[in-house]
Amino acid sequence: MEKAGEVEERILQAALRVFIARGYEGASIDEIADVARAGKPSIYNRFTSKEILFREVVLRWAQQSDEMTVSSTTGTIEERFQSAAILILQRAITDESIGLIRSVLGEATRHPELATTIHHTIRAHGTETVMKLVAELAEAEEIRSLPAFAPGNLEATARHFIDLVLLPVLLSSLYHADLTRVKETMEDHAREAATFFLSGCGYRQEPDGT
Structure with a gap:
């Protein structure tokens, strides 16, 4: 069974790739979920909005x-x-x-x-x-x-x-x-x-x- 930390890591890595490719406005949670191989509920359970996810990606960098x-x-x-x-x-x-x-x-x-x-x-x-x-x-x-x-x-x-x-x-x-x-x-x-x-x-x- 995949650990919670591994799922979050995968989401952040996927979000980084999508934000770089699409920019903040062009990026969508749907695409991030697809790249991360995670459901949208998994993302929103950890990051309640695209803005918060973007902040976390930048802070992590x-x-x-x-x-x-x-x-x-x-x-x-x-x-x-x-x-x-x-x-x-x-x-x-x-x-x-x-x-x-x-x-x-x-x-x-x-x-x-x-x-x-x-x-x-x-x-x-x-x-x-x-x-x-x-x-x-x-x-x-x-x-x-x-x-x-x-x-x-x-x-x-x-x-x-x-x-x-x-x-x-x-x-x-x-x-x-x-x-x-x-x-x-x-x-x-x-x-x-x-x-x-x-x-x-x-x-x-x-x-x-x-």
């Missing part, structure tokens, strides 16, 4: 970045931040995630409250995740005394790091049907953005590399 970790002891501080930047992009720039973001943006006019709520949820969740990552890296002796990495400034510092690393690539991705070229160049961008970020935070690498 956002939570996929929870386990981002970068070694705080391997390589120079610049290399560690570059690795963090690359990891952020690898998690965020996928065909699945860009398709879902396009679905959210497509509803910004028809369902502004839904789009705004999802935006704030993703933003808050991403900032919290990256803040933990930056806090770990900020333990390094080279930068721990810099004001940008003081505990009270970490949230703002994390947001600036996200904006420098992610926003240009995200914007480019939304305009490209094929993400191949974006993915080919995004690691170079990540390294450049991380170096620029550290410089803006006041970090200056010594000539001998320490």
